[in-house]
Amino acid sequence: MIIDTNENKPQDTLKDIRNIMERSTRFLSLSGWSGIWAGLVALGGCIISFALLQNYYQRYDLRGTFNTDDYLNLRNNLFYLGISVFVIALAGAYLFTLRKVKKQGLNVWNTASKRFLANLLIPIFAGGWMIISFLYFGDWQYVAPSCLVFYGLGLINASKFTLDDIRYLGFIEVALGGICLFFPALGLYFWSLGFGILHIIYGIVMWRKYDKNEKN
Amino acid sequence: MRKEIEQLNKIFDSRLRIGIMSALVVNESMNFNELKALIDATDGNLATHLKTLEDNGFIKVQKGFIGRKTNTLYAITKAGEKAFRSHLDALEKIIKNLG
Numbered sequence: 001m002i003i004d005t006n007e008n009k010p011q012d013t014l015k016d017i018r019n020i021m022e023r024s025t026r027f028l029s030l031s032g033w034s035g036i037w038a039g040l041v042a043l044g045g046c047i048i049s050f051a052l053l054q055n056y057y058q059r060y061d062l063r064g065t066f067n068t069d070d071y072l073n074l075r076n077n078l079f080y081l082g083i084s085v086f087v088i089a090l091a092g093a094y095l096f097t098l099r100k101v102k103k104q105g106l107n108v109w110n111t112a113s114k115r116f117l118a119n120l121l122i123p124i125f126a127g128g129w130m131i132i133s134f135l136y137f138g139d140w141q142y143v144a145p146s147c148l149v150f151y152g153l154g155l156i157n158a159s160k161f162t163l164d165d166i167r168y169l170g171f172i173e174v175a176l177g178g179i180c181l182f183f184p185a186l187g188l189y190f191w192s193l194g195f196g197i198l199h200i201i202y203g204i205v206m207w208r209k210y211d212k213n214e215k216n
Numbered sequence: 217m218r219k220e221i222e223q224l225n226k227i228f229d230s231r232l233r234i235g236i237m238s239a240l241v242v243n244e245s246m247n248f249n250e251l252k253a254l255i256d257a258t259d260g261n262l263a264t265h266l267k268t269l270e271d272n273g274f275i276k277v278q279k280g281f282i283g284r285k286t287n288t289l290y291a292i293t294k295a296g297e298k299a300f301r302s303h304l305d306a307l308e309k310i311i312k313n314l315g
Contacts, residue, residue: 010307010314013234017304020238024246024254107253111243 027113027162031100032211034093035203041092043196045085049188052077079135100211112161120158123150144187148177148194163210169202220313223306225299227272232257232265237300240275240292248288266290274299 022028056074060066101108127150134142152173159167173194180190228234235255239246246254252262269275274296278289292300 024239
């Protein structure tokens with residue numbers, strides 16, 4: 001609450017100004033737990049994918065021939081798994097951040113958070129559309145690297161409206177995606193690293209930096 | 217020192233008005249509720265200060281609608297930005313002289 005008096009020291013006034021400018025343009029309440037959650041969900045998704053692929057190849061070897069139905073089945077399962085992982089990771093990340101916002105007594109929907117979200121989602125949706133076309137035409141090898149690159153670009157784009165640290169996570173994701181392009185067979189490993197491990201590390205670093213010292 | 221204090225704008229004596237100006241100087245426009253949440257003021261108090269700033273030509277008000285609900289947007293004017301920046305400069309000078 002701003003108390004209206006005329007006896008404020010100029011230092012305090014400047015502090016107020018800086019605080020309001022920052023709060024009105026940046027969404028600073030991202031929780032470290034959101035990153036940890038997203039990372040764990042992604043890792044879980046990768047483990048299920050590995051299992052699905054392994055089962056598929058086992059059946060393939062047993063049969064000795066390619067089976068279209070089995071292949072289409074695998075493709076659908078992987079697609080729905082990917083969508084589920086995305087939704088569960090996002091929903092959990094939102095809830096952890098909502099909890100932090102509530103604790104700080106702030107509102108989750110304000111100009112800053114809307115800008116942050118819009119800037120994050122624009123590259124992600126553009127990338128998602130491209131990835132749908134890759135899946136449609138069967139260009140599997142580009143799916144994993146594109147996910148990483150566009151997600152990284154989303155983070156870099158959104159970093160202007162939130163904690164600066166997110167920018168570096170974005171750079172690493174883009175770089176990982178760039179490398180992954182040349183190792184198409186290792187896509188799932190790059191995915192586990194980029195979406196799983198990196199998120200967990202990032203979440204822990206953020207938690208130590210911003211959340212740990214906050215009163216509960 | 218005296219000269220700098222005289223340069224401080226009397227209209228920006230209030231922390232609420234300073235708050236409004238700080239938010240509007242870095243945002244293209246904000247509506248009433250966004251300002252209210254940011255500055256944590258009561259409706260009446262915020263409206264009074266917005267009116268003062270508007271009367272001084274520091275902010276402009278644009279009445280619009282979202283569906284059937286009124287959505288009033290506030291934005292800073294050129295004059296407002298200039299006045300606010302020179303107020304900040306004066307504040308900075310005072311702090312420098314103190315230190």
